[in-house]
Amino acid sequence: MALRSVRQFLKNPSACVGLLILLALILACLFSSHLVPYSPYDQNLKEKLLQPSIAHLMGTDEFGRDVLVRILVGTKYSLTSGFVSVLLSLLGGLLIGIPAGYLGGPLDKALMVVCDIMLAFPGILMAMALAMVIGPGIYTPMITVGISSIPVFARLIRVQFLTLREALFVEAMRSAGAGGLRIALKHILPNALGPILVQSTLRMGVAIVTAATLSFLGLGAQPPAPEWGTMLNSARTYFMTAAYLAMFPGLAITVSVIAINLVGDALRDHLDPKLRER
């Protein structure tokens, strides 16, 4: 049945396009050293700020490094920070959302007020405040973006548990004598997976943009790391002489976020036809 569902999902053209783009990005990142004959780190000041050409398809940066190979290698930073931060917020969301939704009562009220307070900070501000404590680094965007979207997941998971705990099959399990934790994890959670999966995918796009924004502001990955946001930050100095430096890293971010959003939208249509956008 699962296989049939996957096959059905792959019939959706936007899912296919999104997945193909992601696959291409990952493969290009893994095999970047075979695709482009340059190192992403070695400086070559004789060839600095060269316009895009056959030798350097996306030109070279202020230290003479090939931009294309840096962008290909940079894929790993953005996709990892998207994935890790969503995993982190998903874990936090489960820890808060399950007790809040399944047990309800004063605990639920208290947890939701905490979530409301966290949501009162626009995401990037929350991430910046946390970055102030942690300090800049490759892992800062993952941790800060992950923590700042915990309430989004907590609310979603809570609502799922709130509705499902009244379902007939849960009542049946309860009267059969199953314990609360067992019901919550083994019976309710699998039924709530659809919306959680959709939300995780869509949040991954947001996470990649926020992580790149933090690096752009100098709070995330630091040079010489070929992180896309960091590369865009360096490009600001060369608007007049080398505008192409501002083009390609941003294009890379946009294309990967579009791919992820395509998959996310298709997942939503597939798993929850009621939510489908007309």
Next chain:
Amino acid sequence: MYFLKKVMLTALVLIGAATCSFMMLRMLPGDPAEALAGPQAALEDVETVRHSLDLDKPVARQYVTYMSNMAKGDLGYSFRSRRPVVDEIKARWPATLRLSLTSMLVAIACGVPLGIFAAQKRGKLADTVSMVLSFVGVSMPSFWLGMLLIVCFSVKFQLLPFSGDDEALNYVLPSLTLGLGVAANIARMTRASMLETLGQDYVRTARGKGLTEFRVVKVHALRNAAVPIVTIIGLQLGALLGGQVVTETLFVWPGLGRMIVDSLNARDYMVVQGGILVLAATFAILNLLTDLLCKALDPRIRL
């Protein structure tokens, strides 16, 4: 009752936000008094900070001092300018507010009509093109859009300035940068909401009465689709205030957002937390106003 409950929640959020920033400051690496007084602070400066925040007293005592200072409007001092943080914020606040307003104007003026237009042309080429555009707009980082605008309009064609804030022309690029991403979100929501109402019986009745398409859309459909649209606009205000940080940095705008980033890089923590607190408070209050506006638009909403 509804009003009271919402106001209480907003007050709670504000207190919570202040509490969070209190905890943040205590978690700074090293001695908090030294961190807050700045890297080149004299010994007496460190002691002044330690004394004014009660950093040598128990944590509960520190918390009370911190909150009562804040209630009095005392957010501490910037070690860089030696001025109170409140004065720094007051000087930067109007620029941020002006840019938010012009950006929101761009977002609503582009997003709502585009969404209505797409809904009316549902399934046609115009609908597809508008939705692909807004899909790209949603996926694009706003700072990259800003960089593209700068390269195109300031560098290549030299039509518009990309720094400064003293002329009307200075507002064009930052407002577009901040506004277009939000417009894309609004357009998607408007389209979905309009499609919902355009399928309703009362719209068919209105058409049956022989009203012009314009009247049908404006009076019957849009009015009923307004609540979700206003809600998403309210939520997008948060994205707008957050986006302000990166847009102001890109366009060297003298607002709160750039103040926060500059201070963060200089480790001027008092200014950072003051700025973040003011932006969060603004967002909470705007959310409250959105809720009330929704209620005014649709008396059926109760809570």
